[in-house]
Amino acid sequence: MDLKCFDRISIDPPVVERRRISAVYRVEGDGFSDEFKLINSYEEDLDGMTEKFARLMVLMPSINYGLFSDEIRVNYGLTEEEIDFLRHNMEATAGDIFVNRIAKKTGFIREEYIPKDFGPKDAEVRAKIHVKEVIRDPVDLKLDYRKCAVMSSGGKESLLTFGILREIGCDTYACFFNESGRHWFTALTAYRYFKKRYPTLRVWSNVDRFYMFMNRRMRILVPNFERIKADIYPVHLFFFEHFIFSFLPLLYRRGIGNIVMGNEYDDPRGQSYEVNGIKHYNAVYDQTQEFDKYMTNWFRRRGFNFRQWSAVRPISGLIVERILFNRYPELFKLQRSCHRTHMEGGRIVPCGKCIKCNGIMTFLLANGIDPRLIGYKREDIKDLPRRIERGMVRLDRSELEHSSYLINERYGSRISVAKRDETVEMMHFDSRNSHLDNIPEEFREGIYRIFLQYTKGIVYLRGDEWVPMKLEEALRGENRGGRGGED
Numbered sequence: 086m087d088l089k090c091f092d093r094i095s096i097d098p099p100v101v102e103r104r105r106i107s108a109v110y111r112v113e114g115d116g117f118s119d120e121f122k123l124i125n126s127y128e129e130d131l132d133g134m135t136e137k138f139a140r141l142m143v144l145m146p147s148i149n150y151g152l153f154s155d156e157i158r159v160n161y162g163l164t165e166e167e168i169d170f171l172r173h174n175m176e177a178t179a180g181d182i183f184v185n186r187i188a189k190k191t192g193f194i195r196e197e198y199i200p201k202d203f204g205p206k207d208a209e210v211r212a213k214i215h216v217k218e219v220i221r222d223p224v225d226l227k228l229d230y231r232k233c234a235v236m237s238s239g240g241k242e243s244l245l246t247f248g249i250l251r252e253i254g255c256d257t258y259a260c261f262f263n264e265s266g267r268h269w270f271t272a273l274t275a276y277r278y279f280k281k282r283y284p285t286l287r288v289w290s291n292v293d294r295f296y297m298f299m300n301r302r303m304r305i306l307v308p309n310f311e312r313i314k315a316d317i318y319p320v321h322l323f324f325f326e327h328f329i330f331s332f333l334p335l336l337y338r339r340g341i342g343n344i345v346m347g348n349e350y351d352d353p354r355g356q357s358y359e360v361n362g363i364k365h366y367n368a369v370y371d372q373t374q375e376f377d378k379y380m381t382n383w384f385r386r387r388g389f390n391f392r393q394w395s396a397v398r399p400i401s402g403l404i405v406e407r408i409l410f411n412r413y414p415e416l417f418k419l420q421r422s423c424h425r426t427h428m429e430g431g432r433i434v435p436c437g438k439c440i441k442c443n444g445i446m447t448f449l450l451a452n453g454i455d456p457r458l459i460g461y462k463r464e465d466i467k468d469l470p471r472r473i474e475r476g477m478v479r480l481d482r483s484e485l486e487h488s489s490y491l492i493n494e495r496y497g498s499r500i501s502v503a504k505r506d507e508t509v510e511m512m513h514f515d516s517r518n519s520h521l522d523n524i525p526e527e528f529r530e531g532i533y534r535i536f537l538q539y540t541k542g543i544v545y546l547r548g549d550e551w552v553p554m555k556l557e558e559a560l561r562g563e564n565r566g567g568r569g570g571e572d
Contacts, residue, residue: 088187088198089211090114090303091154094147098161099139103130108143110295112302121298125331126289137224138333138389141167145327146295149320151175151210152182153303162220166387173379175210177370178323183208184360185368186320187305193319198305205362224388228342230525232256234286235345236328237279239272240422241405241445242347246396247283248413250345253531256284258341262328263289270426274433275419288331296321316424316440316479317368325371326380329393336391343525348372348395349402352481353517354549374398374518396532398519399512400540401484406448408539420445420459437465443478451491470498483509508544508551512536514559515546522562529560 095111106125111118123143140163147157148171163171186193188200200207233250237243237259250257259279263269279285300306300319310319329344336344356367366373380393397405409417422445423435435442442461446469449456456466470492472478478485486504493503512533514521524532533556537543543559544551 088152088305089155090305091150093156093158094150094154094212095158095160096144096147099136099143101131101135101139104128106131106135106139106143108139110147112299114302115304117302119298119302121295123295124291127335128287129335131334132338134337135334137222138330138337141170142327142330142333144171145323145330146292146299146321147171148175148178148323149182149296150299151179151212152187152208153305153320154212157212157214159214159216161216162218163216164220164222164387166383168214168216168219170383171214174323174326174371175212175214177364177366177376179210180208180363181322181365181368181370182320184363184365186317186322188360191317191319192313192315193307193310194305195307203361203363208363226337226388226390227340228337228390229256229340230342230392230527232258232339232341233343233345234258234260234332234336234341236325236332236347237261237272237275238347239275239420240347241402241409241417241420242349242395242397244275244416244420245405245409245413246345246347247279248409248416249396249532249535250528251283252535253528255343255528256341258284258286258336258339260332260335261285261287262331263287264293264328265289265291267426268293268424270428270433271421271423274421278415278419286332286335288328288335290327290331292324292327322368323371333389333391342390342392344391344393346372346377346393346395347397348374348377349397349405350400350481350513351518352483352513353515353546355482374520374523377523378520392525394523394525396524396528398523399514399533400536401509401513402444402480403448403451403484403488403509404536404540406445406454407452408535410449410452410454411539412535418459432460434460437461438472440477440479443469443472444480447473447478447480447485447488447492450496451488453495470500473500473502507541510541511551512540512543512559513546513551514543514554516564520562520564521559522564526562529562533559 091114093113097109099108104127108123110121233255235247261272261276377393384391423442425436426433446456483506487506487509489500489503490505492498513519543554545554
């Protein structure tokens, strides 16, 4: 099995203009040599610090191709910390891509490239990283940790995060990344609302077009892969940090110290994090707590000093919807958690049929909330139990079972996977996905006290069992060892 698609991927130095950052990618392979100019556009002038952020920002997409290229050549200088960032994240992403996009059948990979037997060596980074020179560029940014930037998408988690942070007194900014594809429709309703009322930042990028450019040159993908309707990308999995780095020039100018993601709870029970000796992250490496902690530490080592974390990591999607609807009804109406949104009568609405929509409707019905409030149609709501039975909802097992139980209780449905598990309605902590110190100490109590108004208590995972925990223990933020990895 040979996954090689490129001989070389070369990236030229980033060009910082008044309101634009760009860099040329050159890709060479068997019978082709092509270029693509990666571009970010801004709505305000950039300053002299931008080049320090741009050096690594333009390299982020290349992290996805360590398995597929003999060489990745950086035609400019990087610091030791920046080189370490590339190597570390390319290795983690390679394992995640191999397990979840190559070894697991998705419909995107040609049959002859799907391994029947594999081991750790198959998931090792192929690419040799060549950097023009190692440079020194010490910085020590001064930031205000009372300010928070929320990476906003129009989904339930980022909307709830924004509402909570504003309520507890943070100076909060919504950051919308317009990646030039249909995804912008998902965020557009929320963006228009926020732009009129709150501090809102937007960056436009053609990075979606870059990924399509690369996909069309990958021999391992099936013909006409563009026509496949799916809720996943063919190969790339590392993309959130490119969004974040795109905003760093704007966050630095405003002194914003916190970068807050909308990553909710993932139950580690029953999850496999290693296959045939290959460590992986179930295709969400750059959304994990491990990655957030790595980034906070890396920002400190590099002297950028931002903190990256998620405010909603202790709660399930069921609780996210409950708080959003009951506490921030105006924000609730903005959510469009669907990758196939479209326009109807001048309003952007969800498709109502994809796996993401099915999950949202499941949470809403379980909470007794009418999905029609955010654009779902009566026929899609009525058909949801059938789609749940057919396995067309991608949720943690416990979330799906308990939400189905609540739907059965409320509406007299007969969803067979239903099973009561009230821990789904609690705040969760564990030694892998939800550490007690995940949220910075100064914000912890304000956020947790809001959560407790809509949950049924606090639990910690000990072995495979949830055990009760007191609020005072959670506020101390003292992590415990246990199943799922060291704290």
